Amino acid sequence: MNIYEKMMSIDRRILFLLIALSVIIPLLKPLLLPVNVTKEARNLYEFIDKLKPGDVVLLSLDYDPSTMAECHPMALGILRHCFSKGIKVIVTSLARPEGLGTAEMVLTQAVEEYNKKNGEDYVFLGYKPVPGAVILAMGEDFRLAFPADYYGTKLEDLPMMTDIKNYGDIKIVVTFAASAIVDLGWVVYAGGTYGVPIGAGVTAVMATDFYKYLQSGQLVGLLGGLKGAAEYEKLIEHPDMAIKGMDGQNVAHLLIVFFIIIGNIGYFLGKKAKASKGIGG
Amino acid sequence: MRRQIPLAITFICGVVMAIQFFIPHQISQEIYRGALDWQMIIGGFVLVLGIGSLVTHHTGKLKHQRVGWGYSLVTLLSLAVMAIAGLFFGEMASGKPFMQIFIYAQNPIQATMFSLLAFFIASAAYRAFRARSFIATLLLLAAIIVMVGRVPIGAKIWSPIRDISTWLLDYPNMVAKRAIGLGVGLGMISTALKIILGIERSYLGGGK
Numbered sequence: 240m241n242i243y244e245k246m247m248s249i250d251r252r253i254l255f256l257l258i259a260l261s262v263i264i265p266l267l268k269p270l271l272l273p274v275n276v277t278k279e280a281r282n283l284y285e286f287i288d289k290l291k292p293g294d295v296v297l298l299s300l301d302y303d304p305s306t307m308a309e310c311h312p313m314a315l316g317i318l319r320h321c322f323s324k325g326i327k328v329i330v331t332s333l334a335r336p337e338g339l340g341t342a343e344m345v346l347t348q349a350v351e352e353y354n355k356k357n358g359e360d361y362v363f364l365g366y367k368p369v370p371g372a373v374i375l376a377m378g379e380d381f382r383l384a385f386p387a388d389y390y391g392t393k394l395e396d397l398p399m400m401t402d403i404k405n406y407g408d409i410k411i412v413v414t415f416a417a418s419a420i421v422d423l424g425w426v427v428y429a430g431g432t433y434g435v436p437i438g439a440g441v442t443a444v445m446a447t448d449f450y451k452y453l454q455s456g457q458l459v460g461l462l463g464g465l466k467g468a469a470e471y472e473k474l475i476e477h478p479d480m481a482i483k484g485m486d487g488q489n490v491a492h493l494l495i496v497f498f499i500i501i502g503n504i505g506y507f508l509g510k511k512a513k514a515s516k517g518i519g520g
Numbered sequence: 521m522r523r524q525i526p527l528a529i530t531f532i533c534g535v536v537m538a539i540q541f542f543i544p545h546q547i548s549q550e551i552y553r554g555a556l557d558w559q560m561i562i563g564g565f566v567l568v569l570g571i572g573s574l575v576t577h578h579t580g581k582l583k584h585q586r587v588g589w590g591y592s593l594v595t596l597l598s599l600a601v602m603a604i605a606g607l608f609f610g611e612m613a614s615g616k617p618f619m620q621i622f623i624y625a626q627n628p629i630q631a632t633m634f635s636l637l638a639f640f641i642a643s644a645a646y647r648a649f650r651a652r653s654f655i656a657t658l659l660l661l662a663a664i665i666v667m668v669g670r671v672p673i674g675a676k677i678w679s680p681i682r683d684i685s686t687w688l689l690d691y692p693n694m695v696a697k698r699a700i701g702l703g704v705g706l707g708m709i710s711t712a713l714k715i716i717l718g719i720e721r722s723y724l725g726g727g728k
Contacts (some may be wrong), residue, residue: 249691252644260641272673273672275675304627304629304630305634306634307631308631339612340627343614352615363631367560368564369566379552390613433567447689466671485672486673489672491638492668493668493673495645495667498645501646506651507651
């Protein structure tokens with residue numbers, strides 16, 4: 240194997256080891272590079288920031304543990320923003336049953352930080368199967384989809400829900416997801432049918448799918464991956480997991496690009512060497 | 521009859537719900553709310569069916585000690601432990617057994633599985649991104665620009681890369697995704713029509 244072939248076929252174990260180090264070392268020794276804020280993250284922040292204390296938002300934590308590295312910091316950032324401003328929050332988790340656990344975790348953390356009361360400052364409705372039908376049903380009446388909250392209390396018995404019937408009483412729905420529930424659920428059914436503004440926080444790999452909804456105004460704003468979460472942490476001036484995690488992402492992205500370039504240099508030089516050998520021979 | 525009745529139900533439900541959407545009358549709204557209720561109830565049965573099918577499959581594997589029966593045992597034990605923790609040891613709230621198992625077992629397992637993707641993406645990108653043709657070169661350049669432009673260090677290296685990356689996402693990406701979205705939308709309408717009219721019957725099972 241000549242040098243060019245070696246450049247094109249580096250042992251994958253070396254790649255794996257370097258990727259692991261590129262994530263671990265910056266976590267232990269942070270670079271803390273400044274995070275730039277994109278307009279889609281700023282739009283979502285500004286929409287929520289303009290709400291008054293007592294306004295109600297619906298946060299749908301539609302992710303599970305597999306994607307919590309990206310979605311969890313976003314959800315926590317927006318919960319912190321809402322609670323710090325006295326905005327009331329309705330929480331659902333509609334994509335997968337295991338999302339209930341992650342929703343409970345992030346909600347508990349934010350509630351403890353801001354000392355909020357269940358039924359007065361927030362309501363956790365939980366999970367129901369068939370997200371499309373549940374999203375439509377909440378547009379008619381929250382009680383149609385969720386007669387009781389996650390803890391079994393009837394919605395009539397929750398003071399916060401007294402004046403809340405459907406999306407007409409909600410200022411914005413923000414969904415955090417790693418699935419098509421964002422567009423085939425919230426954008427189409429809640430936004431399209433009932434006209435409630437929609438914001439989204441999605442995994443980086445999915446983010447490109449949603450720019451069309453930003454341009455058409457069907458999404459108020461978008462947080463894409465860990466970067467989106469870091470942007471939100473910067474906007475609310477509460478640096479946490481996402482900003483710390485961005486250092487690892489910085490180095491890992493550069494490392495991947497470096498290997499792509501090495502592979503291509505090997506490819507072109509190898510091709511050139513073969514061609515000159517052919518001419519020479 | 522086994523085919524005609526489901527086809528008739530599908531046709532009636534499809535046509536009634538399509539017409540209902542355009543009639544803002546009280547009766548029409550009642551039908552709509554009733555349909556939503558039914559849909560959620562049927563969805564609940566799907567979960568029951570799923571669990572039933574999972575138990576039947578793994579019990580059979582365990583009984584006949586087929587290859588991988590050990591995994592079936594773990595699956596059934598996990599299902600039983602989570603169900604017992606949820607049903608008999610208090611509500612599914614923080615600090616209770618159900619949530620403890622979720623936080624300390626399921627959470628790291630699922631997060632670890634997904635984290636492995638980073639390694640495979642890195643390896644796949646290194647091997648697949650070769651400038652073999654004009655199209656492949658375009659893809660390679662776009663990927664590098666977006667990868668570097670989206671992280672803070674990109675702007676430190678070369679500041680315009682951030683704007684170029686944003687432009688790529690806002691225009692070429694958005695145009696392509698919208699075209700795909702329109703195609704998917706039209707496809708969904710045509711498939712829905714085929715199902716309502718009984719042309720597409722594969723959902724009934726039994727081959728053709």
